[in-house]
């Protein structure tokens with residue numbers, strides 16, 4: 001299941017050297033952090049609206065857009081999905097209260 005995240009993260013790294021004219025991701029990198037954050041915010045809002053509409057296909061589509069743009073954000077910040085997956089794995093099996101107590105910030 002995580003294989004697609006790994007392969008997509010590899011493509012996102014490759015796009016750091018790509019021509020913004022030929023790649024959506026390279027164009028986003030060229031626009032910079034604020035443009036990436038704007039897309040994350042837009043996609044989060046579209047996800048909320050899709051959930052309110054309650055149409056399953058639409059929710060999946062918008063969450064995919066949101067995940068994709070957060071992966072672009074991670075790559076821009078020299079991070080990858082494995083760091084987030086490791087954090088989720090660390091929390092797995094903890095109760096909500098234990099997880100809260102384990103936070104340092």
Ligand SMILES: N=c1c2ncn([C@@H]3O[C@H](COP(=O)(O)OP(=O)(O)OP(=O)(O)O)[C@@H](O)[C@H]3O)c2ncn1[C@@H]1O[C@H](COP(=O)(O)O)[C@@H](O)[C@H]1O
Pocket residue numbers: 008011015022023024025026039042064065068
């Ligand atoms: N998974 C995605 C993906 N999901 C969404 N998007 C793009 O994200 C944008 C979503 O924004 P919106 O819904 O607001 O649509 P829009 O109005 O066209 O967006 P803007 O151009 O205004 O930002 C669209 O342009 C989508 O095409 C994606 N673009 C690329 N990928 C993956 O990234 C890889 C690299 O893409 P390139 O860099 O374009 O080669 C591709 O092979 C895909 O695997």
